Amino acid sequence: MSRKDIRVNVHHIARVEGHGNIVVDVKRGELKEVKLEIVESPRFFEAMLVGRRYPEAVHITSRICGICSVSHANASIKAIEDAIGITPTWQTETLRKILMAAEIMDSHALHCFFLAAPDFVGAPSVIPLASTSPEVVKTAIRWKKLAHDICDTIVGRHTQPISMVVDGFTNRVTEDQMRELRSKIKEVLENDVPKTLEFFSKLKIPAFERKTDNVCLTQPGEYAFYDGTIKSSKTGEYEHRDYKLKIVEQVVSHSTAKQAFGPVKPYMVGALSRFNNNFDQLMPKAKEVAGKLGLEAPSHNPYHITYAQIVEKVHCMEFMMKLFDELLSRGIKDEREERPPIAGWTTKLPPINKSWGVGVVEAPRGLLVHEYKFNDDGLIESANCIIPTAQNLANIEADMRKLVPEILDKPKKEVTLLLEMLVRAYDPCISCSTHMLKVDFIE
């Protein structure tokens, strides 16, 4: 083993969402310190919700994150519906599933092409790629535009969805709009997937492995994004409402985001965990794409997260086409008369049935939990959210602790790049993870 000293200090890691620093200290070949510092300003969302009427929570919490605002809105809506005791209609849930898939596709496209790809070709950003590999950038743009068209049509816009509310939607999508979206998806699936594969299958993924606990939602019948029980690859499945028995959050001094630990200490959430745990339920083309990328479940290499995201992007498109077909064959109904969606200030709010509710979804970066406690007037008394990135932070540090000794012989520049690429592979959403954390519920 090399006896050298290395001190890596990457201030404000670029191409991630939010502000974080990597600190590594090696003295005479011995690892003294590894830290992923989260220096994003505290955001205090759970405090903002206190005293608010519940329809407001949906639009406040979607502002936690510009990239996964649909996931936050869905988790928030589900927590509220859980407390009121509402089961949404099949059409409402199907549209929500389409929105989840569109958001995951958009977020993954942003990460794979704009944030991760520049590392593999030695560019600082996607901007020089626009002249060196214009086709790749155009593919990325078409992919993102598709996701935006879908969300714009169904909920008014993607970043900060407008019309998705408790128990339905305040607008109505027509069958013609759905047919158009379906044909756009088909076009991207046929034209852009081969180009994407051609680019990404050539990239050299760093070799590294560390077995960890893969945690995600799982459910019979489909690759779970919107609903299910929580599955840990090491300790099995449990009901989503029991999350507090399994996940413990801690405040650490070097991070404004809390770190979450499971029964097997650090665990991983996100695309690779879903791929590893639910591989069998992927749609056929997505499985084919995994084969072409040489990605097999289970993979213990975190650098493979980017590949798992490409597989999921293809899955999302096939899944959305399937859901659009089902919607069109049943016919779209205007459900607003019969079941007025619960939004805004003047609708009479249904009473809260039980004093708390939990909503769990798979955000692009992994398991997302919202839990609200309500008072007798139906106002929010306290809130708790477990954000995917907060769950991955301890796992990233554990990866860095194993990785650094393995790469010490390399020049410092390369060590730094490999560490940055590792952090970026997790696609951390730091501005998301620095607020909404724990409140002790007095049961």
Place this chain on the structure above:
Amino acid sequence: MKKPKVGFFEFTCCEGCQLTVLSLGDKLLDLFESVDIVNFREASSYKGQDYEIAFIEGSISTSKDIERVKEIRARAKICVALGACAHLGGVNAIRNFQRQSDVRWRTYGDKAWLFDSILAQPIDAVIKVDHIIPECPIDKKEFLRVTASILLGKKPFIPDYPVCVECKMKGNVCLFHKPNPIACMGPVTRAGCGAACPSVGNACEGCRGLIPDPNLSAWEEVLKEYGLSIEDILKFYHMYNGLMGVRR
């Protein structure tokens, strides 16, 4: 012609406005061609300090933010507030109306002392702002229009009439008049979004800020008619416009 150098910066926010820039589609390539983006941490590891135009997203909410935004102001010739957090304080300012020790305790418990935080403020509370691009998140077309005006040295057009004007022009049924009425901030909110929210059946929440000289007393009377209490009306303002009385 030499391309103007541009930087994108973010403070306390969801980064949704910068993501909206990255989601411009084909126009993103046009943007890359018209300006030289030298600093955009969310999208690039290159960090140039020689920018002339700074687009600043997010609210000021720590004492370090104040120093950093002043440094940006010192380097840039033109500073643009990008989105509601930079322009109005955004949803970050909701917590300004709660007791700060409670706010900190609810999030970090007995470790709250570890983290720096001050009341959330729009960036013009700390630096001079030359232009605004309002909304939560920003509107793609408006971003391109305002940016083009800035590059041409013209004063960007931002409407000063209310959202109701655009809503009427779209032929929407007023949300107050629907069978299940929804209270809407459209009558007092600056237009420019194309009545984005009322057009899909949900309330305007005032994210573009208030129009100059809004008739607030008349609007508050309407809200009371629809059953909102004073507390409700205050909460409605606090979503985006809690700081309106405090601001210049």
